[in-house]
Amino acid sequence: MTKQFASVWTREPRQPKTSGLRREQIITAAVEILDAEGLESLSMRKLGAKLGAGATSLYWHVANKEELLELVLDQFWGMVQIPEPERASWRELLTTFAYSLRATIRDHSWMASLVGQLPSIGPNSLQLSDRLRRAFVQAGFQGVDIYLASGTVISFVLGQVLPEIAWQKASAEIDTDGMMRVMDELAGDYPDMLADYRATVPTDPEVGRAMAFDFGLLCVLDGLAARLRNTPGSA
Known part of the structure; x- marks a missing residue:
C-alpha cells in the first residue's frame, strides 16, 4: 500500500513553549552532532542530552527523526x-x-x-x-x-x-x-x-x-x- 506523503514542511511550525526550546536550537545542535559524529550517531535521545531537554521538548517541534533530518537537510542548502x-x-x-x-x-x-x-x-x-x-x-x-x-x-x-x-x-x-x-x-x-x-x-x-x-x-x-x-x- 502506498505510503501517504508527509513532511515537516506541510504543517505550521509550533511556537516554543515558555522558556522552551526553539526549532533553530534543535537544528543547530543536530548539525553539530552530525558534523562531529556522523549520521549513524544522531538520535533523539543524544540530541536531547546535548540540549539538556527531554523528549517532550523535542517532539513538540518534530514528530520523529525523519522530520528532524528534513530540517537539517534544508539547513545544509542554506549554507x-x-x-x-x-x-x-x-x-x-x-x-x-x-x-x-x-x-x-x-x-x-x-x-x-x-x-x-x-x-x-x-x-x-x-x-x-x-x-x-x-x-x-x-x-x-x-x-x-x-x-x-x-x-x-x-x-x-x-x-x-x-x-x-x-x-x-x-x-x-x-x-x-x-x-x-x-x-x-x-x-x-x-x-x-x-x-x-x-x-x-x-x-x-x-x-x-x-x-x-x-x-x-x-x-x-x-x-x-x-x-x-x-x-x-x-x-
Whole structure:
C-alpha cells in the first residue's frame, strides 16, 4: 500500500513553549552532532542530552527523526552560496554555486546520505532552486531545459564529490603505496598508460581532485553554452 506523503514542511511550525526550546536550537545542535559524529550517531535521545531537554521538548517541534533530518537537510542548502541572478552572469553564478556546493558537502559529509532520500522542499532549498531557475531563464534556456540544465550541474557536483567522501573515509585503512605497486604489476602490459599516469596525475590527491572538478565543471558549462547556442529562439 502506498505510503501517504508527509513532511515537516506541510504543517505550521509550533511556537516554543515558555522558556522552551526553539526549532533553530534543535537544528543547530543536530548539525553539530552530525558534523562531529556522523549520521549513524544522531538520535533523539543524544540530541536531547546535548540540549539538556527531554523528549517532550523535542517532539513538540518534530514528530520523529525523519522530520528532524528534513530540517537539517534544508539547513545544509542554506549554507550553499548562490548569488542573485541579477548580479552575475549565468556562468559566474553556476561557478560560485558549484564550488560552494562542493565545499559545503565536504564540510558536512552526512548530507551525502540524505540527498535523494528525503524531500528538499524547505525554504532554503526552494530559494536556491528559484535562483537557479531565474539564472537559466535569463541565460535564455526555455521550458524543461531550464530544469534539466539545473539538474545537470547539481548531478555533476554530487558525482564528483560523493566518491571523494567515500575515498576519504576509506583511505585511512588503505595502503596507498602498496596499492600503487600492485597496479604497476597488474597493468604491466600497458606501459604507455602507466607512463601517462605517472607523468600527468598529481601525487597529491587533493590537487588531483581539484583539477578534476575544474575540468569537469568547465566541460559542463561549455556544454550548456553550446546547447543554448543551438536552441532556436534563445537569447
